[in-house]
Amino acid sequence: MVSWPIVTVQGRSAVAADRWRTRANALSLLRLVVAPALAAAIIAAHAELATALFALAVATDFADGAVARRYGESSPLGGLLDHAIDATFCVLGLAAHAAAGVVPWSLPFLVAAAFAQYVVDSKSLAGRPLRASRLGRWNGIAYYVAVAVPIVRDTLGWSWPGAALVRWLAAALVATTLVSMADRALALVRPPQA
Numbered sequence: 001m002v003s004w005p006i007v008t009v010q011g012r013s014a015v016a017a018d019r020w021r022t023r024a025n026a027l028s029l030l031r032l033v034v035a036p037a038l039a040a041a042i043i044a045a046h047a048e049l050a051t052a053l054f055a056l057a058v059a060t061d062f063a064d065g066a067v068a069r070r071y072g073e074s075s076p077l078g079g080l081l082d083h084a085i086d087a088t089f090c091v092l093g094l095a096a097h098a099a100a101g102v103v104p105w106s107l108p109f110l111v112a113a114a115f116a117q118y119v120v121d122s123k124s125l126a127g128r129p130l131r132a133s134r135l136g137r138w139n140g141i142a143y144y145v146a147v148a149v150p151i152v153r154d155t156l157g158w159s160w161p162g163a164a165l166v167r168w169l170a171a172a173l174v175a176t177t178l179v180s181m182a183d184r185a186l187a188l189v190r191p192p193q194a
Contacts, residue, residue, distance in 0.1 A: 024068035093147035
């Protein structure tokens with residue numbers, strides 16, 4: 001764990017702030033810095049830069065969990081930060097694609113809404129770990145794929161998958177996101193199974 005000085009603020013120790021200052025969270029925060037740069041690169045049609053930024057983001061996403069486990073930095077707070085940054089990264093990337101007419105505008109808005117529902121349903125703001133459904137996990141992966149496919153395709157100079165297929169896949173992701181959100185909402189009112 002990184003050693004940071006402890007300061008007292010209005011009679012309270014800032015030890016809680018130290019939970020934020022971890023190697024794993026630093027990697028996650030790097031992804032947050034990359035997100036607006038990725039969106040700008042997509043909007044400016046700099047596919048190579050967007051692909052490099054995307055690769056950096058994926059590397060930090062894989063590394064932050066491994067680093068957290070290696071150095072005993074895993075926590076519900078870190079998990080929430082990681083997922084919030086993933087959602088922000090995907091929302092900004094998908095919004096940039098939507099601005100370019102690559103995916104429908106409904107997709108970035110639904111990703112943001114699905115993440116908000118995920119946080120509220122999990123009660124993660126009260127310190128509980130996030131609860132993901134199987135479909136929600138697959139959607140989370142698919143959001144990253146939806147950001148990546150057009151920029152990697154353009155970087156490689158490929159014509160496949162074409163614009164129509166990318167829009168169709170994005171529409172399918174809109175549908176699965178709606179299904180996942182409806183399933184989470186129904187889970188709140190369903191009686192627990194014995």
